[in-house]
Amino acid sequence: MHYFTPKRCTESNKIMYHDKATAQRAADQSFIERGTELWVYRCEYCGTWHLTHRDPRTSYRAVPLNQELKPHSRKKGYKPRRR
Numbered sequence: 001m002h003y004f005t006p007k008r009c010t011e012s013n014k015i016m017y018h019d020k021a022t023a024q025r026a027a028d029q030s031f032i033e034r035g036t037e038l039w040v041y042r043c044e045y046c047g048t049w050h051l052t053h054r055d056p057r058t059s060y061r062a063v064p065l066n067q068e069l070k071p072h073s074r075k076k077g078y079k080p081r082r083r
């Protein structure tokens, strides 16, 4: 058996897809095989496409209480460093 080893993003450690169509296909496949709904987004670090479990359109809106806040807390006056 020959396994395809995908490249991973150094920043997010996510699989890198070089075009949106390929990423979308992988997302569809994940939903078919595992029932996991994934969204495609473009990575600002490496410029390729990644999959995310969270809908990028809703992730910046209200977060349900059972989903704890992300590790990086937004303190007053603190600007997240862009890498």
Ligand SMILES: [Zn+2]
Binding pocket: 009, 010, 011, 012, 043, 044, 045, 046, 047, 048, 050
């Ligand atoms: Zn990336």
